[in-house]
Amino acid sequence: MVRVESPPTDREVRVTRALLTPLVLMAGATAAGTALVTEPARIPVVWCGAIATFVVCALTVVHNRRRHRALSAQRAHYEQRIAYLEARIAAYDTDTVRMAKELLPAAIRRLRIGNSPEEVMRDIVDADDSYRNLPKALRGLVFQILDIIDNEEAMRDSAQRAFVSVARRVQAIVHRQASELREMEDHHGRNPEVFDDLLRIDHGTALIGRLADSIAVLGGARPSRQWPKPVPLFSVLRGAMSRILEYQRVELHSIAKVAIVGTSVEPLIHACAELLDNATRYSPPQTRVHVTAVEVQTGIAIEIEDGGVSLSEEARARAENMLAQAQAGINMNDLGESPRLGMAVVGRISRMYQLQVSLRQSAYGGVRAVVIVPREMLTTGAAPGIAHGIGATSRPQSSLDMSQLQHVVPPPGKRRPKPVSTELPPSVAAGMPGYTEKPATPAVPASALEDEAPVVTEWTEGGLPQRRSRGRAPLGSHNLPRQAAQQPAVPAAGAQNGHDTGRGNGEPPPPGLWLEAFTQAVNGVPQEPKNDEDADGVWDKGDLK
């Protein structure tokens, strides 16, 4: 309250100034009175005037002093009030700043994870001592803001959900189409014209599928498709290839022999497909895109390198920026008028699945995209040898899954005698070279030769001749008892079989042998010439016809 106390000089000056007017007036009046009255009355008039002047001055001083005291009290009061109001304004400012910087972000964060505005008010505002006494107006403001945000979020959510559900429907159709197409491809496999057309449709369907996947990913959903089992990386990359337009330009080089766990297969395929698409799209059509996958400390590094248009530093920065934006979770409207979805999709997938993606200048002048697949996505367990995965998993032939092929390949124990039984003993064969015979005449198997005519291949127990099966009867099932009896008699026949050259006797014969014998029997080819040099004998005979 320093300001309430005025400096003393100031007060004196003011008192003097207040006194001056009445003093001068009274002095003037006294002087005038003195001048007007007669000589004898002058003295009393002067006295009266002096007394009156004194009284007026005294009254003025007293009045002035009182007024001054009241003024000071009032001023002090106002000063106090101003100070209080200023303090309040300052407090308000800090409150507002704190609300903007701490309260609202926290509240919005709570809102984003699914709380209602009421819950957020309860949890954030009321639970905190420093916010509990928030002014009512601010409270109302906060609530209003939260409510608006909640509504907007709900609208955006529903828009995205609509997006995603449309994409999901397209995906479902595409998946069904793809599996139907695969069935058709199997079905029409023998008709190359139809087959090639089917492949073209299949390719188009895959492109639609990728677009639907992209929409779903941009809508914030995870890829829908599930792969129940680990898939080899090679197949994954081929899957990525099969979803882009110019898959023929992609070359897979050394691909690390690892498998990707089922849950990570689809996102990886999609991310690689987008990067491959970028690589093929922004490079001249005659150049190739090279893909390698090598093991690194943190997992697998897939490098996609195109020998195309050089990416300027600025363009690279822009692409990386887009990637980073997508990783930070941008909005749809940042995609722009003519959306280049690729990088946004890759960014989102890489954020969802902790893939590291970077774009660099390639040594060829083009772009080198590197995807680091974290170790958690890899599995060391053997990937299942799926359809064309025989080569994809690079498994040796001997490890073919015989249990899966049992319907076509008889187990080794049964398979062994089969070529033996269809062979002629070497002595017979020597006397009767097959290529001199008339081709249409069926062979006379050794077992039949020993019998009397008629010549048949097999006999039933009832004495009826039995034709060799044309594929209906289980292969290797006919003639089994006889084979068992014959086997010791002609032990050398199997070894003489040209196809067994270079193979140990203990090893099972290669998978082709039994069916070769079968086709020859079906075609009515004499079966003896195999004991000549090797398969070439058969070939020559085939040529003769």
Add this chain to the structure above:
Amino acid sequence: MSAPRRERRKADPARRDPERLYVITGDPDGERAALDLVTMVVSQAEPSPTVQPEQAAILRLCRAPLSVAEISAYLSLPFSVVTSLLTELLASEQIESRAPVVRATLPDRSLLEAVMHGLQKL
């Protein structure tokens, strides 16, 4: 879906693959060599590291002569895919193929006789 559906081999959902067949086949307009289901194929070379996995598998399988039908069955790939793979291998002379032997057009006489004898014995 009112059209009569042919019996098709249902794809096993657990054995689906991510890659589609056209990726394996390569150029869809490519010419195919004249190969039959029963054409025998034998490999002339060991698979080099640069060939496609499927072709490597064919080369391994065909160390002994194998019919195209068998290759198709072992690789679970349709016939047309196998032929286009084989066409490439033929062009690079890594395999050799032989024309299929002609199936006997007439029923063989000895068999008919055998049937006759059997019937007479009844």
